[in-house]
Amino acid sequence: MTHPGTRRPGEARERETAGTLQRERRGAGVTETSAREQRVPGAVAERARAALGSLPRGEARAVQALLAQGSDVIRVSVSEIAAAAGTGVGTVVRACQSLGFKGFQDAKIALTQDLAPLVGERSPEHIDRGDRPAEVLAKLAASSAEALSRTPVSVDGEALARAVELLRAAPRVLLLGVGTSSPLTQDMAYRLLTIGISAEAPSDVHVQHVRARLLRQGDVAVAVSHTGSTRETVNAARGAHEAGASVVAVTSFSTTPLTEIADVALVAGGLETRYRVEAMTSRLAHLVVLDSLLISLVLAEPERSETAQKLLADVLAEHRF
Template structure:
């Protein structure tokens, strides 16, 4: 079983660079590089990815948050303005709470970056940049498993691209982060 799961995960990781449109990735990086604030949305198995992405963006000096509560996500989305960006992570692109919050952000004037496994979905309909990558899920999995790995690679690609796009801001933020984290270690 372990070997089969590892093979499926490896396949999802190998397919990710091929399935993501480079122009869409560039568009997402440009939107995020100029963002005033970033709201990262994700529920269920996408929530940990959203949390990780927000923390990584903060480590680059980008004001980002990923509220866990779906009502807070929706309220925060409604308070966004032009110049702000939402990253919405959803395997299906059809998760009601994520799509509603993304749509609300779009209507408020924010840009939406979708990280999903399906190119046609309610989420991609409101997205300004569509980062499509995912795995072939089996019938035994209740929630997407291999797709989370593909989405994590996409989010890591955004992180590294943003780091390289503004090395001065990233280095300043890294120094602040290192100092703060040092206080939490023995």
């Protein structure tokens, strides 16, 4: 039996070896920057495999699950890797940090760019280095159209209807999102106000968390996150859940820390590419999902929406020539 504060046999060696790996990674071309600069296919993955023997069992399983994804690792979430490895999300993150990465997101980007060319025929948009701007535009438009066409298939209809009912009855709605998801939440909060629903989308993450904890039963928090594993968004959503509010998640992955908290998960998003991480196609898909919620609310409460729209028209008239 190991007493509290007593290190298990071999733990010191494992920590020393992991530390050596991180130092080697910084000095021998395994850093994120140098790996991307050198473009030596398989270098990062090979060193990760070499480190398996020096990692605790749980972390080693997490690394193996990560490597098993190959270049498609860019399309999986941290929760999916944890499930595949039979470990927790925290173990996956620690495993990535033991390899010298900042965290899971940093690791999967480096591994993806290590195992596949930055651009080329494998990318969903088939963009080549010699493409002219007009060709890039056409290919991206086609890719976005494809992502939008998949949205009705990926979003569960019953979940969407449930989200509409929660929002319809909510005294207050709080929109949560950071980074590239933040503009979507700002837009949605404003548009909800224009149909008579009290909504807000604080831009500061601390304010988001505080507002989430101040919600009550019947209120709704709508959390928008491509990965579903952004710490600030997940923490605020958890605060809303603990306060008794319902949580609606709009995300690109079905198994994430955010969907584990959410009462309703609306999953839609474009595939990430090897050179456009968190691509705009995902934002477009999320925007369509949010728009469908808005229009459904207008149809469900036409009188409330019409009254608010008239007031909005009067206000806007004062700001236009």
